[in-house]
Amino acid sequence: MTDPKTLSPLDLDTPDKTFLDSNELVINMGPQHPATHGVLRVILRLDGEKVLGLECVIGYLHRGVEKIAENRTYTMFNPYVDRMDYVAAVSNGLGYCEAVEKLLSVEAPPRAQYIRVILTELNRIASHQLWLGTHALDIGAITPLFYTFRDREEILKIFEKYCGARLTTHAFRIGGLQYEAYEGFEKEVRNFVNFVKPKIDEYEELLTTNRIWLERTKGVGVISGKDCIALGVTGPVLRASGVKWDIRKALPYANYKNFDFEIPTGENGDTYDRYLVRMVEMRQSLRIIEQAVEAIPEGPIMAKVPKVMKPPVGEIYHSIEAPKGELGYFIVSDGSTQPYRIRVRPPSFVNLQALDMMCRGQLVADVIAVIGTLDIVLGEVDR
């Protein structure tokens, strides 16, 4: 306990002087490394450049969100969920609000539902764009990053105009919405859809048929659908392995059952398929947005929710399809104003577990590609 070296499980502070003698080379990647997407630390055991195994060391960004929740009221905790997956804050908010609404047995009015879906899908596109940019950057293509950030900016502008914040939006309230959609919201969203469609083609033009991109991603980090299920991997990773499962279709929440969209699946479960699946997902999200903007009804945006929320005693597990996978909230209420326990089931955390399996036998460069393709956000992994 008193030895600071307990921090480093493989004792890297005193490198083995004879490491060159053995075939195994232990490399510490992170927590400060350009390609670990935050403060992920990966300890690699290498034979030359081949990965024999790896261990993830996480928790550098642990803020105790679940503990904080127990000391806040339901309303007060709402902004905190944005800080977990800060790339897809709207999705986090949607999951939390819906879970508490279920606990309270209220339902958001239809207009609120539609606006929620529009914002959540916009956020899904933003999250995928950020993923694409950084993933391509990891593999060495620097240009897509700037393209995706340019287009993601338009989404953030819509968020900013809607609720005043760009990243940690706190867009939804328990029971509906606080803000009515601003004037011209629908037009701007429509404009954005038309603006971003050719841009997605542009990304694909840069990468989809690029020989080097194909060589770097095809057959890299392969994981079968069966392994995905065993490891609890969800989201685009699961779908790229051929399992057609999306919570929006399987256990519809919000008003997703009103929309017509496809679930893209891959065949090989490799990095390239995951890339394709996410590209199609972006287009499908645009489809949902288009339908939602057309069908958005008039009406109230807030359900009747008591000022002081005291959900009846009980438990609820509610999950949504976040851009990264199944994001679940397990809430235990003891009848007071504060949740007795909130458990967040973070998709990134569970997906990251598959890293070891996906990287075995691959090369160091593939580890980077696989970390990128898992699309983890360390704020969510560590909470």
Place this chain on the structure above:
Amino acid sequence: MNPVTANPPVATPFFFYLLATVMIVGGILVITRKNAVHSAMALITTLLAQAALYLMLYAPFVAGVQIILYAGGIMVLFLFVIMLISIERAAKERQFNRQWLVGIAAATGLGGLLIAVYTTTTKGAVLFPQGNVSYVESQNTQAIAALLFDRMTGTYMFAFEIASLLLLVAIIGAVVMAKKRI
């Protein structure tokens, strides 16, 4: 036009002794350094100085080949191998066996023999004949090619090719040995 007269060498003795000193110092460092990488660096210095000496002898092609093959190719592989083995341990170990006395004796003997042969034979006959004038400067590369491959004057073709065959055998042997381990 004779290129030698058109472009006379500058300060030949000075450069010769400079390069010779560099070579000897480098050679001594190669065998005295305990760190293998330092030894390799010293060897590279020696080889480069040697290439410079070739240049002084109007043998630019040989100098170029010396740089490409030895300094640029073989020594890189040397360093490659040295880096993959543990240097710290090698540095701690005693160098070879304690036979430096025998070594010095052998070196002195060999050197003495060389000097003796040189002094005795040059008294009467010429040990090193004057170089063929046509081989210098502009035709150096072509002359070597002629010596090796020409139908009329090429006398070393067989030896040259057989040497490359030997290298091929070595490469195949290395591959076979490496494969067995895998």
Place this chain on the structure above:
Amino acid sequence: MVAKLKRCYGSGVNALTHLGQNYLEIDHSLIAEILRLLRDEEQFDYCVDVTAVHYPKREKQFDVVWVLYSFARNERIRVKAQIADGASVPSSVPLWATCNWLEREVYDMFGIKFDGHPDMKRILLPDGWKGHPLRKDYGILQQDNEWVQINLGIESGQ
């Protein structure tokens, strides 16, 4: 399914529904058996989450909760078991590989040990940390001052 479970285990299993969500309350001793049965015979092939809730006033202080999902039935179920402080729970890593990190997190946060887990150590908090922060008796400002001093070289992490 419920009837079958009832037949096999009698009073050890209690099937309930709350807000339209099904859950089973099972006895501590039946955890391994029922989880295996749920996976193998009832096709709950996806373990969504493993977590725990602390009730310090109860005799058996902890609720350990498994959230399971079946792709074939498109159905979610929660399994809940009460555990006394200090008692250990059979690990479900052999059933669902995903439980590896999830169980480690439960151990990290609550101090509940899982028997047969391949690598039972802390995951989010540093290895040398004292205390399990999601227990109700662990204050929100509380921290392992000794660890912070030694490893971070500061008096307080606040």
Place this chain on the structure above:
Amino acid sequence: MHDLVQYILSYLDSDKTPGAAGNIFWAVVYVLLVFVGLSIAVIAMNWLERKILAHMQVRLGPMRVGPHGLLQPIADALKLLLKEDIIPDGADKIVFWVAPFIVVLAAFTVFVVVPFGPTHAITDMNIGILFMLGVSSLAVLGIVTAGWASNSHYPLIGALRSSAQMVSYEVAMGLAVVSAVMMTSLSEQGGTLSMIGIVQAQQQQEVWFLFKFFPLGVIAFGIFAIAMVAETNRAPFDLPEAESELTAGFHTEYSGFRWSLFFLAEYSAMIAVSSIAVTLWLGGWLRPFPNALSGSTWDLAFSLIPGLTFLFFAAICFYNTARMPKHPLFKIQTIGLAGFGAVLGLVGLLLFVPAVRVRVNDIFWFSAKVAGFMYLYIWYRGTFPRYRFDQLMKVGWKVLLPTGLALLVCTAVVGMRSEVWANVVVPMWFGLMDLLRRIF
């Protein structure tokens, strides 16, 4: 004194390089000119790369230091020189100290034989191309030792990758070069390894070697163009310094001045290999169409292009000066940009002076061709993802090497029976093209 002046002036009538003429004064002048020119080129390249890459990526690049960031490279150089020079504790001090100098030395020495014009080279070596390949291969030594001396894992892996990569691609590169050298042997004066001789052979055979024995020349050039990118560790072959994997590869532990030496070496190596490509396949200093568009009118027209180019750049500067925000804060920047434009314009006007024009024309065309390659380098970087190490090796050994060997054999066969090629294969090729054109 008079003798010295005579000695200096005597060279001006000579039609040889200072090295070949044995004129030490001019040799020193040329060495300094090349050194200074190279440094300026590296600085300009630094700015251009950042600007061009930025515009490819919908951003502006450096804009603050000087007008349009023109002074950014200078500011960076100053920063690097003033930075603390850190030598890691466990590093092998001597080797760590020497390594960057080996790299720089290798990168700069090759310019001794680069022919900027028939007389504009420091010297003309009999083994010119061999010398260039040999000396540039010494850079590997510096990289390997730098990685090893850092006593750290990432640099070591970077160094191993780098050395394996450079040694492998040197083979393919050499094969491509040999095929070009073979083509020189079809000239009247016979084959040559001299850089100037190779360009003269192209002049004499009235064809750039790129188009010689079409498509053999193009293939050789293609092999070289791929290998040279790998040889200089640039994208998409920039694995030794792959940022996302190895932080910075072999120079991770270097900082300040020593790091800037690596930077300098990388860019001058890029210019060096581009020079080889230009000399071997693109006619070196020869202006476009020296034979088809010959005659004094065309000569005059082409000799005006350097001056016009500089005037064009000056015009761009003035245009941007006019577009500068009219705000007191931008006053200095506006004046600076106008001044820069004025300097470029003056240089352009100077290039119209006949005496200057004649001497500089060759250098301009050579530099323009090299600049084209530099743009390619930037373009690659903006477009391609990075290869993985095994894929890189696969490309080198399984694609480029066999192609190179086959090419060598083909070139030799075709070279021996060049009249057959000229009379049978080329008409057939053009006939096929014509047929295709008619069909589509």
